[in-house]
Amino acid sequence: MHKIPNIAVIRLALYAKHLEMLHNDGVELVSSVKLAKMCGANPAQIRKDLAYFGQFGVRGVGYYVNDLLNALKEVMGTNRTWRLGLFGVGNLGKALLGFEQFAQRGFIFTAAFDKDIDLVGTEVQGMEISQSEDIKEVIKGPGCFDIAVLATGADRAQDCAMRIVEAGIHAILNFTPVRLVVPENVFVENVDFTVRLHALCYSLTTGSDVTQRHPR
Amino acid sequence: MHKIPNIAVIRLALYAKHLEMLHNDGVELVSSVKLAKMCGANPAQIRKDLAYFGQFGVRGVGYYVNDLLNALKEVMGTNRTWRLGLFGVGNLGKALLGFEQFAQRGFIFTAAFDKDIDLVGTEVQGMEISQSEDIKEVIKGPGCFDIAVLATGADRAQDCAMRIVEAGIHAILNFTPVRLVVPENVFVENVDFTVRLHALCYSLTTGSDVTQRHPR
DNA sequence: CTTGATTAGTGAACCTTTTCACAAGAATGG
DNA sequence: CCATTCTTGTGAAAAGGTTCACTAATCAAG
Ligand SMILES: NC(=O)c1ccc[n+]([C@@H]2O[C@H](COP(=O)([O-])OP(=O)(O)OC[C@H]3O[C@@H](n4cnc5c(N)ncnc54)[C@H](O)[C@@H]3O)[C@@H](O)[C@H]2O)c1
Ligand SMILES: NC(=O)c1ccc[n+]([C@@H]2O[C@H](COP(=O)([O-])OP(=O)(O)OC[C@H]3O[C@@H](n4cnc5c(N)ncnc54)[C@H](O)[C@@H]3O)[C@@H](O)[C@H]2O)c1
Numbered sequence: 145m146h147k148i149p150n151i152a153v154i155r156l157a158l159y160a161k162h163l164e165m166l167h168n169d170g171v172e173l174v175s176s177v178k179l180a181k182m183c184g185a186n187p188a189q190i191r192k193d194l195a196y197f198g199q200f201g202v203r204g205v206g207y208y209v210n211d212l213l214n215a216l217k218e219v220m221g222t223n224r225t226w227r228l229g230l231f232g233v234g235n236l237g238k239a240l241l242g243f244e245q246f247a248q249r250g251f252i253f254t255a256a257f258d259k260d261i262d263l264v265g266t267e268v269q270g271m272e273i274s275q276s277e278d279i280k281e282v283i284k285g286p287g288c289f290d291i292a293v294l295a296t297g298a299d300r301a302q303d304c305a306m307r308i309v310e311a312g313i314h315a316i317l318n319f320t321p322v323r324l325v326v327p328e329n330v331f332v333e334n335v336d337f338t339v340r341l342h343a344l345c346y347s348l349t350t351g352s353d354v355t356q357r358h359p360r
Numbered sequence: 361m362h363k364i365p366n367i368a369v370i371r372l373a374l375y376a377k378h379l380e381m382l383h384n385d386g387v388e389l390v391s392s393v394k395l396a397k398m399c400g401a402n403p404a405q406i407r408k409d410l411a412y413f414g415q416f417g418v419r420g421v422g423y424y425v426n427d428l429l430n431a432l433k434e435v436m437g438t439n440r441t442w443r444l445g446l447f448g449v450g451n452l453g454k455a456l457l458g459f460e461q462f463a464q465r466g467f468i469f470t471a472a473f474d475k476d477i478d479l480v481g482t483e484v485q486g487m488e489i490s491q492s493e494d495i496k497e498v499i500k501g502p503g504c505f506d507i508a509v510l511a512t513g514a515d516r517a518q519d520c521a522m523r524i525v526e527a528g529i530h531a532i533l534n535f536t537p538v539r540l541v542v543p544e545n546v547f548v549e550n551v552d553f554t555v556r557l558h559a560l561c562y563s564l565t566t567g568s569d570v571t572q573r574h575p576r
Numbered sequence: 577c578t579t580g581a582t583t584a585g586t587g588a589a590c591c592t593t594t595t596c597a598c599a600a601g602a603a604t605g606g
Numbered sequence: 607c608c609a610t611t612c613t614t615g616t617g618a619a620a621a622g623g624t625t626c627a628c629t630a631a632t633c634a635a636g
Contacts, residue, residue, distance in 0.1 A: 149593060150570045157558035161537075175613060184539065187613095188595055195615060203614040204602035220558055221565025235455035240553075242451045245537065249554050291560055315560040317553070321377075321461065323400070331563040331571050333556040337533070338465050340549040342373035342436055344507055344531040347547040349437025354366045355547050365623060391583065403583095404625055411585060419584040420632030 152193040156216050158183055158358055159190065163213040175206040184358065222250055229289035229313070230256040231276065231304050232296030233268055236319055240293060241269040255287035259300065276304060279311045291315040298322050368409040372432050374399055375406065379429040391422040438466055445505035445529070446472040447492065447520050448512030449484055452535055456509060457485040471503035475516065492520060495527045507531040514538050 162182045166174055180187040194200050194212075197219045201207045217223035228246070230237050233256050240246075241253055257276045258264060264275050274282050283289070292308045294301060294316055301320035308316060315331045318324055324332050343354050378398045382390055396403040410416050410428075413435045417423045433439040444462070446453050449472050456462075457469055473492045474480060480491050490498050499505070508524045510517060510532055517536035524532060531547045534540055540548050559570050 147592090150572075151593080153562050153570045154555060154559055156562075157555045160558075161554075177613085182539075186595065188597095188616095189593090191613095191615060192594080199615075201614050202602070203600065204612050206613065219562075221561045222558060226557070226561055235458045239451035239455040245554065246557075249557075251554070251557055290564065291557065315564050317556060317560060331560055331569060333560055333571050335551075335553060335556060337551060338461065338467070339370065339373050340533060340551060341442070341462075341465075341467055341507065342376075342438060343370055344533060344547055344549055345437040345442055346369050346372075346435075348506065348531050352364075353547060354369045355549050356366075358550070363622090367623075393583085402625065404586095404627095405623090407584060408586080408624080415585070417584045418632070419630065420582050422583065 146196060148196045152196055153220070155183075155185070155189075155193055155358065156197075156220055158185075159193070160213060160216045160220065160222070163209055163216070166209050167213060172209055173206050174209055174212075176201075179207070225250050225252060226291055227252060227254040227289035228291050228293050229254065229279075229282075229287070229308075230271075230293045230295065231258075231308070232294065232300075233258045233260075233263055233273055234295065234297070237293075237295040238268055240295060241271055251291075253293075254289045255282050257282075259296075276307060279307055283311055283313075289313070291317060293317045293319070294324075295319045362412060364412045368412055369436070371399075371401070371405075371409055372413075372436055374401075375409070376429060376432045376436065376438070379425055379432070382425045383429060388425055389422050390425055390428075392417075395423070441466050441468060442507055443468060443470040443505035444507050444509050445470065445495075445498075445503070445524075446487075446509045446511065447474075447524070448510065448516075449474045449476075449479055449489055450511065450513070453509075453511040454484055456511065457487055467507075469509075470505045471498050473498075475512075492523060495523055499527055499529075505529070507533060509533045509535070510540075511535045 159179065162179060163174070176187040176190045180190050198215065200212050200215050214223065228251055230241060230253055233241070237256070241256060246252070253271055256268065256271045256273050257279065258273050259276050263273050266273055274287065292313050292315065294304060296304050298320050301318070301322040302324060305316060305324045305326060309326055309330055314329060316324065316326070316333070318332055318334045321336060326332060347353050347355055375395065378395060392403040392406045396406050399406070414431065416428050416431050430439065444467055446457060446469055449457070453472070457472060462468070469487060472484065472487045472489050473495065474489050475492050479489050482489055490503065508529050508531065510520060512520050514536050517534070517538040518540060521532060521540045521542060525542055525546055530545060532540065532542070532549070534548055534550045537552060542548060563569050563571060
């Protein structure tokens with residue numbers, strides 16, 4: 145048994161995205177070379193990444209787009225709908241609520257929370273805003289969700305994360321600049337745009353390219 | 361001369377962020393071990409990363425927070441203000457315009473563009489919206505900027521990128537899902553939240569943690 | 577001045593990840 | 607049936623990064 149590199153798992157999402165594009169274009173068959181060109185990757189890497197999870201191709205032929213896409217979705221756990229709960233319906237939160245591509249890729253917001261009394265009870269992008277304190281109630285009903293999206297102000301982030309964890313949620317997409325302290329069994333993905341900006345600054349200043357080939 | 365790992369450069373931004381926090385707390389001296397704990401990194405890695413760019417510490421003592429911070433800013437090219445130009449003042453664009461931490465870290469928007477005639481000429485977050493076609497004019501005046509932030513609809517992204525490149529801009533922070541085709545000497549950083557969500561899905565489904573230790 | 581405790585800087589070992597190169601399987605055309 | 611052309615799957619080599627372990631420098635206390 146081989147140890148699967150974390151980064152290989154991340155790349156599966158990239159491959160799936162491009163396979164979806166091929167599928168929408170009616171393409172039925174694709175080779176690792178062609179897919180690699182689309183993704184900006186190395187064909188051997190694609191083959192190796194896929195090999196960690198099984199044999200999905202046909203030698204001398206290539207990969208059947210639809211079959212591979214479904215296989216990848218199964219591996220990644222995205223052959224289902226994932227429900228998102230938004231915390232902090234400010235500038236960023238509103239943009240996230242209105243981001244149609246989430247739904248297209250199987251992510252739907254089922255709940256939104258804010259501590260601002262003026263916001264609670266109102267509708268934003270067709271979603272009624274609840275109070276953060278009510279998370280345990282909301283989670284029992286149709287507002288139940290699997291992944292928390294944290295977009296509150298930085299000062300309330302850790303506090304809010306605690307509440308999320310206490311409510312039994314095990315995954316947080318964290319847009320705040322705070323390094324969250326959570327139990328071991330809770331997964332956190334930190335998103336920080338400024339780090340990416342710094343990479344651009346360095347590249348512009350020194351002329352040496354430190355940008356990342358693949359989206360993150 | 362050693363080749364500097366790309367990822368080491370990225371980590372400098374992380375170190376700088378935590379040094380800034382120490383500085384704000386009035387801490388004057390820090391060891392690689394202490395900084396490593398804060399960043400969730402290995403102390404040897406910090407020392408090695410810094411060593412790529414010079415000798416910033418004092419043996420037996422540690423690093424003077426302020427000195428190291430300034431040195432890192434110089435290395436990264438962030439000891440100055442960088443001007444940003446926004447393309448696409450939609451949901452996401454508005455959130456970005458209103459994101460105060462950009463300014464705090466030396467990034468300021470000096471121009472914003474949209475193709476929507478109703479938006480052009482109006483003010484969003486105190487910024488007057490220009491027409492994308494006018495980029496070459498705007499860049500000659502006070503709206504001049506160093507880095508383009510691309511947040512248009514996906515269908516217009518490539519087209520808009522071309523215009524940006526033609527106007528002489530060499531760096532793009534790309535929020536659209538499009539893989540931009542640009543000349544070799546133009547740096548592009550792609551931001552894609554859904555990839556991060558997929559990592560959470562995989563972790564939740566398999567129980568094996570593929571989230572990234574450091575923000576990206 | 578000497579000893580002991582710290583801590584940066586660094587070559588080397590170690591580990592991970594990427595890329596290469598080729599065998600094995602599949603289709604096509606004679 | 608055979609030769610040719612593709613293309614996957616994969617062991618092995620190469621490249622890239624991380625961590626170890628030690629040396630050199632600094633400081634404080636006796
Ligand atoms: N705006 C951006 O482009 C951007 C980019 C990157 C990161 N961020 C980060 O995202 C977060 C939100 O940014 P923003 O620009 O939307 O800020 P914002 O001030 O517009 O919105 C914050 C919202 O969170 C709500 N809130 C505060 N505490 C809460 C709690 N405990 N529960 C629920 N809601 C709570 C506030 O009432 C407010 O509506 C910040 O931490 C910011 O650093 C923003
Ligand atoms: N909203 C989000 O949270 C989010 C998250 C990740 C990525 N994105 C991506 O960011 C982009 C923008 O998202 P959004 O939700 O703000 O969409 P939006 O539809 O709200 O805004 C798009 C804006 O871009 C403008 N535009 C189109 N072509 C233009 C051009 N050539 N020059 C200047 N302006 C132009 C449109 O007029 C519109 O105002 C999309 O590509 C989307 O996929 C959005």
